[in-house]
Amino acid sequence: MTMIAKDTRCSSKHEFEQLLRRWYDETEERTLGDLDTHPGVTSWIFVQASGHEVKVHADTNRDAVRRYLELMGEHGPGLTWHVRHGNRGTLNKICIEPDARPTKGLFLYTVEALPEPLEI
Numbered sequence: 001m002t003m004i005a006k007d008t009r010c011s012s013k014h015e016f017e018q019l020l021r022r023w024y025d026e027t028e029e030r031t032l033g034d035l036d037t038h039p040g041v042t043s044w045i046f047v048q049a050s051g052h053e054v055k056v057h058a059d060t061n062r063d064a065v066r067r068y069l070e071l072m073g074e075h076g077p078g079l080t081w082h083v084r085h086g087n088r089g090t091l092n093k094i095c096i097e098p099d100a101r102p103t104k105g106l107f108l109y110t111v112e113a114l115p116e117p118l119e120i
Contacts, residue, residue, distance in 0.1 A: 033058020
């Protein structure tokens with residue numbers, strides 16, 4: 001498997017997990033996207049989750065993907081994604097840690113800002 005293509009779409013969290021697992025197991029890439037041709041904040045993967053569209057930035061790194069896969073192993077497909085305020089104050093940052101804190105290097109955001117914190 002080569003690097004994940006820009007604008008890859010996943011219809012569920014499960015499909016997203018499978019994509020990440022293949023990428024993690026079959027490549028040595030340091031980030032999900034190609035940072036040589038696109039800046040890190042470029043949306044790279046889109047995931048449908050509980051009726052919300054989520055974007056994953058190109059600069060999401062290998063350590064963050066490993067942590068995501070570890071949590072999926074512990075919690076299964078019911079792993080809660082917590083939507084919280086990002087650094088810019090927008091309510092769209094997805095946190096996957098059980099205590100809803102951010103995971104270093106993991107850049108997932110809802111495409112649309114939400115009116116209140118939510119679990120998806």
